Amino acid sequence: MRIASWNVNSVRSRLDQLGAWLARSAPDVICLQETKCEDEKFPMRELEEVGYRFVTLGQKTYNGVAIGARFGLAIDDVKRNLDGDDAESQKRMIAATIEGIRIINVYVPNGQTPEAPAFTYKLEWLARLRQELDAHHTNTQDLLLCGDFNVAPENIDVHDPPKWEGGILVTPQERAALRNVMDFGLVDTFRAHHDGAGLYSWWDYRTGAFRKNHGVRIDLTLVTKSLAARCTAASIDRRPRELDRPSDHAPMVVDIG
């Protein structure tokens, strides 16, 4: 079972790249973030043509998440939004059960700056994500929580930590909020398989950041212990970031035996 997660920065702008990537990488499940389109405008038919069926939670212009599964895999018990969200809430969470694995796909708020109201919203959102886990799940079930967390867990996940210090993605408050989520009983699969520095999932579009590998690892694939024991590989696929007009994020891939 191969599960992927990718912040595509607009599913319609990235449709050709996404289709080609799915055809080549052949994940069983693909979690998307920042789809940036309402559900009725999601390119359902085009993605069915490459063999995937999707469930979506989108909105115009901002945010938006979706889970796709290759034909033949049932997508069960779909849940949209966190508990407490309403129709006006930003569209940032969709969950489903596929092949017995509970998959929770999130696009955590960016936060803008540590002084901004959006930063408080981010911390509260991460606290609510932990509450969601406690309310609906146990850490002994097969569960994968993946997506764009907009937090770099440790300084090893950051190019030039002194330059980032005091900014979003790396503040102690954000890291504590992420740790609180992981303390539910989740393992960072990528770090379980790679202990080196210089391994990132996002690079700024500006200043040739990707070419210089000035990046940050903020896209995560977290699993419970039972799945960690079955996880044979976890990786970041840098290849799509090299294309013309790429997403600024790379896809994450996890293999479960």
Add this chain to the structure above:
DNA sequence: ATGGCTGCTTTGAGCAGA
């Protein structure tokens, strides 16, 4: 570098991203 790109928007300069 209060900079640098990119996608989106009731077409445009402004917002948000990270």
